[in-house]
Amino acid sequence: MPNDQDHRVWMLKLIADLSAIYAKDISETANVAATDVIKLSFKADAAAIFYTSGEGRYLYCVAGTQFPIALSPGHWRESVVNHSEGGHIRRFGPWSLPGMDTVLPLWISCPLYTSNANVGFVFLGRSEFDWSDEEIAVLRSIVEVMAPIVQVRYERTLEERSRRETEQRLVRNERKLRAYFEGSRDMIYTANSRDEITGINAAGLSLLGIAQKEAAIGRPIADFVVDRSVRKVIVGKILRNGYASDCEVVFKKADGTPVFGLESVYAIKNSAGKIIEIQGIIKDISERIANESALWKMNLELAETNKALTDTQALMVQREKMASIGQLAAGVAHEINNPLGFLKSNHETLKVYMRKLREAFEEARSVVPDTIGKIEAGLDLGYYLSELDSIFSESDEGYARIMNIVGSLKSFSRADQAAGFEPYDVNAGLESTLVVARNEIKYVADVKLYLQPLPRIMAKSNEINQVFLNIIVNAAQAIGSQGRDEKGQILIATEEKADAVVITIRDDGPGIPKEYVDKVFDPFFTTKEPGKGTGLGLSISYDIIHTKHGGTLSVSSSRGGGALFTIELPKGAPPA
Amino acid sequence: MTYDEASRDFNERFDETRLEIEGTPDGARVRIAGWLGLEEAGRLQALMDTIMDSVEPGGTISLDLGEVRYISSTGVGLLSHALIKARGKGLRFVLSRVSDTAEKVLRLLGLLSFFPTEE
Numbered sequence: 001m002p003n004d005q006d007h008r009v010w011m012l013k014l015i016a017d018l019s020a021i022y023a024k025d026i027s028e029t030a031n032v033a034a035t036d037v038i039k040l041s042f043k044a045d046a047a048a049i050f051y052t053s054g055e056g057r058y059l060y061c062v063a064g065t066q067f068p069i070a071l072s073p074g075h076w077r078e079s080v081v082n083h084s085e086g087g088h089i090r091r092f093g094p095w096s097l098p099g100m101d102t103v104l105p106l107w108i109s110c111p112l113y114t115s116n117a118n119v120g121f122v123f124l125g126r127s128e129f130d131w132s133d134e135e136i137a138v139l140r141s142i143v144e145v146m147a148p149i150v151q152v153r154y155e156r157t158l159e160e161r162s163r164r165e166t167e168q169r170l171v172r173n174e175r176k177l178r179a180y181f182e183g184s185r186d187m188i189y190t191a192n193s194r195d196e197i198t199g200i201n202a203a204g205l206s207l208l209g210i211a212q213k214e215a216a217i218g219r220p221i222a223d224f225v226v227d228r229s230v231r232k233v234i235v236g237k238i239l240r241n242g243y244a245s246d247c248e249v250v251f252k253k254a255d256g257t258p259v260f261g262l263e264s265v266y267a268i269k270n271s272a273g274k275i276i277e278i279q280g281i282i283k284d285i286s287e288r289i290a291n292e293s294a295l296w297k298m299n300l301e302l303a304e305t306n307k308a309l310t311d312t313q314a315l316m317v318q319r320e321k322m323a324s325i326g327q328l329a330a331g332v333a334h335e336i337n338n339p340l341g342f343l344k345s346n347h348e349t350l351k352v353y354m355r356k357l358r359e360a361f362e363e364a365r366s367v368v369p370d371t372i373g374k375i376e377a378g379l380d381l382g383y384y385l386s387e388l389d390s391i392f393s394e395s396d397e398g399y400a401r402i403m404n405i406v407g408s409l410k411s412f413s414r415a416d417q418a419a420g421f422e423p424y425d426v427n428a429g430l431e432s433t434l435v436v437a438r439n440e441i442k443y444v445a446d447v448k449l450y451l452q453p454l455p456r457i458m459a460k461s462n463e464i465n466q467v468f469l470n471i472i473v474n475a476a477q478a479i480g481s482q483g484r485d486e487k488g489q490i491l492i493a494t495e496e497k498a499d500a501v502v503i504t505i506r507d508d509g510p511g512i513p514k515e516y517v518d519k520v521f522d523p524f525f526t527t528k529e530p531g532k533g534t535g536l537g538l539s540i541s542y543d544i545i546h547t548k549h550g551g552t553l554s555v556s557s558s559r560g561g562g563a564l565f566t567i568e569l570p571k572g573a574p575p576a
Numbered sequence: 577m578t579y580d581e582a583s584r585d586f587n588e589r590f591d592e593t594r595l596e597i598e599g600t601p602d603g604a605r606v607r608i609a610g611w612l613g614l615e616e617a618g619r620l621q622a623l624m625d626t627i628m629d630s631v632e633p634g635g636t637i638s639l640d641l642g643e644v645r646y647i648s649s650t651g652v653g654l655l656s657h658a659l660i661k662a663r664g665k666g667l668r669f670v671l672s673r674v675s676d677t678a679e680k681v682l683r684l685l686g687l688l689s690f691f692p693t694e695e
Contacts, residue, residue: 227680233611233645237592246614248648250684258684260649289649293685296656300690303660515601522634522668 011138014041015145022149028053028068028157031061034146039063042135044124045104048097050080051112051120051150055161062097071098084109084121089136093125106130110139113147113154120150187261187282189221193275195235196220207261207284209253221280226250226258238267238278248285260289315540329436333409340406344399351392358385405435421574424459426494426501427451433468434492440473441490444480445507447472450493454501458574463544467553470537471505471565478509478563488562500551500568507562512555520555549574579604582623590616594643597627603635603667609643612678617650624658633666638694642673647681655682659691670694 014037021033031049039047040063047063050071058076059068071079075098083092093107104125112120122143124131181188187204191197200208200216208224210216216224222231230249237244243266251259265280361381365372376382409432434447441447472490479488491506512520521542545553551569577585579597586595592611597604604627608620628637639658641647655671662669671693674682682688 226684227677230646230677237611247646250681285649289685292649292653293687296653296685296687297690299660300656300687303663304690307663513601519602519634519636519668526634 007134007138010041011141014038014138014142017041018142018146022146026153028059028061028153029066030153031068031150032063032065035061035063038122038124038142042124042139043126045127046097046100046102046123046125048123049112049120049150050076050123051154053154053157055157060098062100069099079123080109080119080121083107083123084111084119087111089140091131095125097123097125108136108139110136110143112143113151120147120154122146184281186284187280189280189282191221191278191280193278194220195222195231195278198277204282207253207259207282208251209255209257215254224251226252234263234265238265239275242267242269248289249282251282258286259284260286311539311543315543329409333406336402336406337410340399340402344403347392347395347399354388354392358388361385409435421458421460423456424461424464425456426454426459426464426503426569429461429465430468430492430494430503433465433472437469437472437476441476443487444476444484445488445490447490447492450491452493452495454494454496455571457501457569457571459549459569460544463548464569467541467544467567468503468505470541474537475505475507475509475563479507482510496571497568499572500570503567503569504564505567506564509562511557511562514557517555517557521553545569577626579627582626586619586623589619595620595623597623600636600638603631603637605638605640605672607640607643610645612644612647612651612654614648614650617648617654621654621657624654625661628658628661628665628667631665631667634668636668636670637662638670638672640672641678642675644675644678647678651678652681652685652687655691656687668692 017037018034021037022030024030025033031051035047035049038044044063048060050058050060053059053068058071058073058080060071060079061068079098083095084090088111090109091107092109094103094105095107096103104127106126106128108124108131110122110124112122122139124139181201184201185203187207188201189197189204190199196218197216197220198218200213205211205213205216208216222228225231227250234244234247234249237247243264245264247263247265249261249263251261253259261282262285263280263282265278267275268277268279270276361372365376430449430451434441434449472492475490479490482488488508491504493504493506495502521538542553545551545567549569551567554566556564556566579599583595583597587593590611593616594607594609596607598607599605606624606627612620624637624639631637637658639655644651659669661667669692671691674691674693679688682691
């Protein structure tokens with residue numbers, strides 16, 4: 001038996017051989033070579049190293065082979081679990097290595113390392129000469145040297161495995177992300193902190209109408225939007241909040257076509273909080289916006305049509321009213337005109353007859369002056385005869401007035417029947433309108449006319465009369481609303497200018513508050529009590545003067561405190 | 577809720593938008609500034625409805641968009657809704673000022689001509 005010195009030399013040589021093997025070969029194959037050296041050194045008939053690999057496989061290396069052999073969990077259990085004893089050396093046998101035929105009677109197993117559940121063992125087997133304590137001591141010593149080497153290799157394998165898996169995962173994720181990025185139907189882009197594009201997908205190129213990525217990379221996003229200021233606002237939002245979601249941005253394609261995009265964007269920041277990348281996704285919502293826009297337009301047009309219908313209806317109501325007034329005026333004029341004709345005729349005849357009687361009376365007086373004188377004195381005939389003149393004179397005036405009224409009514413009714421432009425006498429129109437409105441005016445105001453001679457103009461007489469009537473009746477109602485003790489005044493004046501005739505209608509009523517002056521011609525605007533006015537009269541008047549006759553209609557506060565309406569009607573041809 | 581309270585409530589909800597509502601003798605003047613996105617426009621539409629319901633026919637609602645820096649389609653929808661509602665109620669709805677940004681969007685959508693404006 002070798003002595004201690006020999007043991008030490010043997011052990012050191014064995015350690016040196018094993019170190020050389022592991023230094024030369026960093027792969028797992030080194031374990032196979034190690035078993036060869038151990039088998040030889042211990043003069044064993046069989047040697048093996050059992051271990052779990054970093055990849056979780058059960059392996060064992062057998063002296064005399066070339067590569068580690070994989071074991072099933074069953075083989076591992078049968079070999080290692082049944083023939084080892086934690087951290088102790090165990091003797092056992094007879095037994096044969098897994099997959100080997102030779103059964104050896106004398107085995108020892110020595111734990112190589114324990115790292116949680118991962119274990120390794122060195123197995124040595126002999127056909128004869130049981131294992132001595134010295135051999136076991138040497139085995140322990142070399143196992144102590146081998147253990148950290150094998151363990152480090154195990155852990156390195158584990159790390160490599162983990163790294164490989166991570167890399168594979170990263171590659172898979174990269175592929176997935178790339179497929180998502182390129183396959184997305186929405187534009188996905190990345191940009192640097194200056195908002196310049198650093199990456200863009202195919203959908204992005206399509207959205208921007210660009211063929212090559214090179215045409216987009218490096219350019220600011222703002223180059224591709226219709227309104228650069230909006231991009232600035234969004235970038236400001238990103239800087240403040242780190243993101244901006246659901247922003248609607250109008251992009252422009254390379255050919256200038258606008259594209260409506262719904263953008264969500266967020267910033268990647270470094271540990272110092274500085275933006276290192278901006279990542280955004282933009283959905284093309286042009287179709288949705290076009291549909292919404294069409295709907296809005298349709299609704300707005302519908303609202304305008306409704307308004308036009310309402311205005312037309314109001315106009316028709318007003319015209320109907322005017323037509324009724326005209327028909328009434330015509331009827332009244334006709335009914336009065338007939339009896340007036342024979343009354344006037346009888347009156348003239350009566351005047352002739354009275355003249356004849358007076359002549360006869362004078363002749364009788366010259367023949368029998370005393371008798372006639374007596375009769376005249378007795379019956380006070382001198383007084384009656386002198387009164388007859390004033391009676392006839394007053395009756396003449398009365399007839400003239402009635403005939404004037406009838407004439408005005410006829411004029412008004414004729415105007416109502418006229419449809420198109422015709423020569424029109426503004427002064428006559430005002431006078432006939434005043435006759436129609438007289439009943440509305442007479443108890444609240446006196447009308448003063450300052451009418452200058454005017455040329456006839458081309459106008460729709462019924463409509464101009466309607467305007468006069470609206471303004472004059474409004475003036476009378478405004479004065480009447482004050483409940484004054486004394487009558488107010490309505491002053492109507494006309495004058496001729498170079499290319500227009502001007503009509504002013506001024507009243508001394510309450511006037512129009514300054515804030516309403518701009519609104520009196522708006523449809524439905526009224527300051528009257530509910531039910532007293534539709535708010536359409538002046539609106540229609542404005543339309544008649546401005547749109548249909550090419551004139552102007554304005555209102556201002558009168559110096560006397562009331563309202564002053566000024567109408568200018570062109571003297572030339574009517575508007576086309 | 578008064579106009580002041582409504583404005584304050586709105587401004588507390590949205591820190592990137594500023595709303596001012598002011599009563600006028602015949603209606604109201606509304607001034608909106610900043611960001612008019614989905615949520616802001618939705619809230620403002622509800623307020624505009626309330627304002628218009630409180631103004632008598634013939635009155636005027638004036639909306640100042642002069643300081644609007646961003647307007648979404650919901651914002652444009654709000655304007656259309658307000659104009660249609662105003663017409664239905666016999667109110668006058670005008671845009672007193674329109675920022676370049678809002679004008680561009682309204683023009684692109686072909687809606688600018690529908691809105692009466694006054695500078």
